[in-house]
Amino acid sequence: MQIPLQITFHGIDHSEAVETRIRERVDKIHALFxxxxxxxxxxxxxHRNKSNCHHKGEPFxxxxxxxxxxxxLVVKRDPKDAHVNEDIxxxxxxxxxxxxxxLKDYASRTRGEVKARASA
Structure with missing residues (x-):
């Protein structure tokens, strides 16, 4: 990569374990392309309203x-159902x-492996 990996934490403390997991996944996708x-x-x-006390986890x-x-290429996981991503x-x-x-789709398109869709 021309620009080093940037990892930012908002609303939670920095975690070396999470950062390590991210670096592993970035290395994997960099190997693909x-x-x-x-x-x-x-x-x-x-963080949600504290009146919702029955729910202990926070969505990520x-x-x-x-x-x-x-x-x-962008992926944004901002679920409407907050229970989906309580585990980081x-x-x-x-x-x-x-x-x-x-990324696999992009790489296929750049190599010309994906056929263009026919006009309807």
Whole structure:
């Protein structure tokens, strides 16, 4: 990558374990497509109203953006159902699985492996 990986935590404390997991996933996607120019990951915890005491976990919102030649691929996990991403590792896995699919599609298109859709 031309620009080093950027990892930002908002509303939660920095975690070396989470950062290590992110770096592992970024290394994996970089191995799939080595022309990534930059990658930024933002992990954010939104704290809800304290009157909702029956719910202990906080939802994690994950944004992964990858710059590639001529485009930017973005995944934003900001679920309407807050229960979906209460586990930060699950939230990261879902976000990186999605960005990996986008990157594979982008790589296929740049190599000309994906046929253009016929006009209707």
């Amino acid at each position: 080595d022309r990534i120019t930059s990658c930024r990951v933002v992990i954010e915890a939104h 919102h994950i944004r992964v953006s990858i710059a590639v030649p001529g485009s930017e 590792y699950l939230a990261l896995r879902e976000a990186f699985d999605s960005i990996e699919r986008q």
